[in-house]
Amino acid sequence: xxxxxxxxxxxxxxxxxxxxxxxxxxxxxxDTEPVNLLYEEYEAxxxxxxxxxNHHQSSILMEVSRPTFTRIYASALQxxxxxxxxxxxxxxxxxKVYFDxxxxxxxxxxxxxxxxxxxxxxxxxxxxxxxxxxxFDPDQMSNLERPSGTDDLCICMNCGSTQLHKTGVPCNQHVxxxxxxxxxRKGTPGAKIKRN
Amino acid sequence: MKIxxxxxxxxxxxxxDKSFGRCSYFIIYDKESKAVEYIPNPNKDxxxxxxxxxxxxxxxxxxxxxxSYEFGMKIKPLLDSLKIQMIVLKDSGxxxxxxxxxxxx
Numbered sequence: 158x159x160x161x162x163x164x165x166x167x168x169x170x171x172x173x174x175x176x177x178x179x180x181x182x183x184x185x186x187x188d189t190e191p192v193n194l195l196y197e198e199y200e201a202x203x204x205x206x207x208x209x210x211n212h213h214q215s216s217i218l219m220e221v222s223r224p225t226f227t228r229i230y231a232s233a234l235q236x237x238x239x240x241x242x243x244x245x246x247x248x249x250x251x252x253k254v255y256f257d258x259x260x261x262x263x264x265x266x267x268x269x270x271x272x273x274x275x276x277x278x279x280x281x282x283x284x285x286x287x288x289x290x291x292x293f294d295p296d297q298m299s300n301l302e303r304p305s306g307t308d309d310l311c312i313c314m315n316c317g318s319t320q321l322h323k324t325g326v327p328c329n330q331h332v333x334x335x336x337x338x339x340x341x342r343k344g345t346p347g348a349k350i351k352r353n
Numbered sequence: 354m355k356i357x358x359x360x361x362x363x364x365x366x367x368x369x370d371k372s373f374g375r376c377s378y379f380i381i382y383d384k385e386s387k388a389v390e391y392i393p394n395p396n397k398d399x400x401x402x403x404x405x406x407x408x409x410x411x412x413x414x415x416x417x418x419x420x421s422y423e424f425g426m427k428i429k430p431l432l433d434s435l436k437i438q439m440i441v442l443k444d445s446g447x448x449x450x451x452x453x454x455x456x457x458x
Contacts, residue, residue, distance in 0.1 A: 165430040255434035266455060269441040273433050283418055284440055286458035
């Protein structure tokens, strides 16, 4: 059996730099083999320590499970610590990621399209060539089921109502205000409402 | 530049299919040579993962754009990493002939 395939992690933007170099009189004498920080590890660090989101919120943004996110984050810290202590360079590249693309809407033919070539600016509609295009918010699109926003919510498995998650209280100790049943964290794989 | 269109038939009079992964035919239109190629979709009756399998099929034809009525939720990560552009046309009555005419703007 081949191993289970990794889910592709979503990275919002590529980092502005390719890596880091140490400086100081000792740097020339050290082993210069760089530490390879993956894009997904960079993104994990950015979400949890720069944007100050918790692991659950970050995992939704990266479209991986919360435990997977924590593993990616732990590996990022380990690599950075290694680079700091051993005076190595950090190279940021690789990893199983995709860079998110933005959506646009064309007024001429009323189609929606995205732009996977991030470096090129979109000037006209790829379908009809109309130049009346504007950015488009995909959360309004019904066909792409994605968690909208990163509000830390608990969801009721019975009736589907949500309430804000209280930090420090496990989700299954939250009780639904509507029907009184136990709740689960919204966005986790087990928390899909059963539909008949 | 090649463009794939998810269609529900193998003529120019066919219309856009409601689904990308389980559409009946993929129509590959070559913008330079104006050639049209019809590929029956082998993933039409798949229980699951029809979308990723169709992406693989279409990507092997080295298209740069895909036009469909709708894309499933597994498809965007794949197409973004392959740098294929998605065009969502919410007009299921559009004939393939009309779409090709629009592409030749």
